[in-house]
Amino acid sequence: MDTAHGIGDGAIEQGSHDLDGGVDGGVDQMFELGGDERRMHVRAYNHWVSLLKGRAYPAIEDLDPEGIVDFGPHSVLLDFTGGLEDPKIAYLGPALRTECGLETPIGRISDVPSRSLLSRLTDHYLQIIANCAPIGFEAEFVGIRDRTTLYRGILMPFSSDGEGIDFIYGVINWKEVVDAATQATLDAELEAALRDPPKPVPAAAVWADGPSHAFEDADPPAGSLGDRLAIARESAAAVRAADTRSRSALYRALGRAHDFALATNEDAEGYSALLVHAGIAVQARAPMTPVVKLVFGADYDKTRVTEFAAVLAHARRHAIPAGGLSPFLDAFDGGIKAVVAAERQAKKPPAKVVEPVAFADRGVVAEVTMTTDAKPGSALLLVARVADDGRVEVVGSLTRSPLVDRAVRALG
Numbered sequence: 001m002d003t004a005h006g007i008g009d010g011a012i013e014q015g016s017h018d019l020d021g022g023v024d025g026g027v028d029q030m031f032e033l034g035g036d037e038r039r040m041h042v043r044a045y046n047h048w049v050s051l052l053k054g055r056a057y058p059a060i061e062d063l064d065p066e067g068i069v070d071f072g073p074h075s076v077l078l079d080f081t082g083g084l085e086d087p088k089i090a091y092l093g094p095a096l097r098t099e100c101g102l103e104t105p106i107g108r109i110s111d112v113p114s115r116s117l118l119s120r121l122t123d124h125y126l127q128i129i130a131n132c133a134p135i136g137f138e139a140e141f142v143g144i145r146d147r148t149t150l151y152r153g154i155l156m157p158f159s160s161d162g163e164g165i166d167f168i169y170g171v172i173n174w175k176e177v178v179d180a181a182t183q184a185t186l187d188a189e190l191e192a193a194l195r196d197p198p199k200p201v202p203a204a205a206v207w208a209d210g211p212s213h214a215f216e217d218a219d220p221p222a223g224s225l226g227d228r229l230a231i232a233r234e235s236a237a238a239v240r241a242a243d244t245r246s247r248s249a250l251y252r253a254l255g256r257a258h259d260f261a262l263a264t265n266e267d268a269e270g271y272s273a274l275l276v277h278a279g280i281a282v283q284a285r286a287p288m289t290p291v292v293k294l295v296f297g298a299d300y301d302k303t304r305v306t307e308f309a310a311v312l313a314h315a316r317r318h319a320i321p322a323g324g325l326s327p328f329l330d331a332f333d334g335g336i337k338a339v340v341a342a343e344r345q346a347k348k349p350p351a352k353v354v355e356p357v358a359f360a361d362r363g364v365v366a367e368v369t370m371t372t373d374a375k376p377g378s379a380l381l382l383v384a385r386v387a388d389d390g391r392v393e394v395v396g397s398l399t400r401s402p403l404v405d406r407a408v409r410a411l412g
Contacts, residue, residue: 040070040071040074040171040173041136041152041153041154041171041173043070043071044071044075044154044156044171045134045154045156046233047068048134048156048169049297050297051063052299053299054299055159055162056132056159056162056163057157057158057159057162057165058156058158058159059158059159059160059162060158060159060160060166060167061160063077063158063167063169065077065091065093065169066091071171072093073093073094073095073096074093074095074096074171074172074173075091075093075096075169075170075171075172076089076091076092076093076096076118076121076122076169076170076172077089077090077091077092077167077168077169077170078090078109078122078125078167078168078169078170079166079167080129080165080166080167080168081160081166081167084126084129086108086109086110087108087109087125087168088107088108089106089107089108089109089111089112090167092106092118096117096118096172099116099117099118099174100112100113100116100117100118101113101116102116109122109125115141115142117149117151117172117174120139120141120151120153120172121153121155121170121172122170124137124153124155124170125155125168125170127155128155128156128157128165128168129165132157132165133157134154134155134156134157135154135155136152136153136154136155137152137153137154138150138151138152138153139151147176148176149174149175149176150174150175150176151172151173151174151175152172152173152174153170153171153172153173154170154171154172155168155169155170156168156169156170224267224270225260225263225264225266225267225270225271225274226270226274228256228259228260228263229260229274229294229295231256231259231260232253232256232257232259232260232295233294233295236253236256236257236295236296236297247335250336251325251326251329251330252326253295253296254308254311254312254325254326254329254336255323255324255325255326255329256295257291257292257295257296257308257312258312258315258320258322258325259322259323259325260291260294260295261288261291261312261315261316262321262322264291274294275290275294278293278294278298279298280293280294280298286309287313288308288309288310288312288313288316289305289306289309291309291312292305292308292309292312293305296308307336307340310339310340310343310344311325311329311336311339311340311343313343313347314339314340314342314343314346315328317343317346366392368382368394370394370397372397372399373399374397374399378399379399379404379405379407379408380397380398380399380404381397381398381399381401381403381404381407382394382396382397383395383396383397383398
């Protein structure tokens with residue numbers, strides 16, 4: 001199979017072919033972590049975010065790769081405390097070890113087999129040091145068993161002192177592409193099936209982290225409040241990893257956050273328990289802010305939290321049903337910024353109407369003859385000073401100024 005389509009956002013980049021027909025290695029391309037098809041990487045990134053706790057990098061003592069049942073077997077931990085040139089391999093997951101055909105332990109990157117899947121992961125570690133942030137990648141290559149393998153990976157920085165990066169944790173998943181003979185057999189079977197089609201059954205490619213999802217945009221069935229929160233957090237993690245550059249991923253995340261907010265109305269006690277567990281306070285003037293913090297993280301950018309809370313408040317104000325916010329945002333002229341502006345305008349109190357103060361019947365305390373442009377019966381503000389002998393000297397007058405109305409109201 002020469003190319004692979006439908007993996008990530010487009011075709012997988014190919015490596016250059018050498019003279020004997022092999023591939024010298026896939027050219028890795030960076031990818032945004034959005035999309036349900038990258039669930040393992042989203043979960044890994046979400047776990048990394050959960051360990052930040054307000055720091056630049058998560059503490060290495062908080063990471064337990066061996067105890068992570070989900071993606072730990074597909075992971076590797078690199079230790080740079082002894083230098084950057086040949087870091088130690090502090091942990092290697094059993095699934096990754098098996099895929100690489102390793103029968104004996106290996107201690108350093110220099111021990112990694114050159115055509116193994118592990119080498120595809122460890123080749124990127126210097127990019128983490130340079131970028132000081134997680135990176136993701138995907139490509140294909142021909143591995144040590146001479147089988148074309150499609151893979152996706154993510155590398156995440158950790159620190160032992162809270163300042164510098166001296167550990168990197170990587171997670172990778174993969175699938176092998178069938179050979180030409182098998183593909184020909186499948187093509188023949190497909191052609192025969194098309195001549196006498198059976199009842200269609202949705203099919204999906206199988207990755208190392210389990211079945212992929214044939215319908216990526218379909219929301220999972222509704223469950224408990226905790227299930228709703230988990231669904232929303234997964235989409236939010238994809239948005240955080242992509243730095244919200246994907247509008248569709250952002251709209252989907254906000255839509256699921258709105259669905260979660262609606263679910264809290266049916267389970268106030270469960271919602272309160274989630275807030276207490278997360279240490280998030282509720283403020284009457286910003287009821288949607290706790291929802292955004294639960295979904296996107298309490299350490300998320302404050303400006304974005306405020307904007308997202310305004311979007312959810314606008315959705316509540318307009319009684320948008322579950323599943324309806326994402327299409328609402330798509331159709332709203334100006335997108336999220338316009339929704340935020342509309343919500344802020346709607347929350348503004350109406351302008352206070354100032355009634356004119358009647359003063360025509362007030363007693364006269366003094367009379368001054370002077371030329372002004374004021375109309376008879378209108379208010380006029382005189383600016384005066386007191387002279388040494390006690391006389392009052394008028395030095396000016398105001399007829400068109402807010403000070404005039406304020407002065408009249410001050411008279412009572």
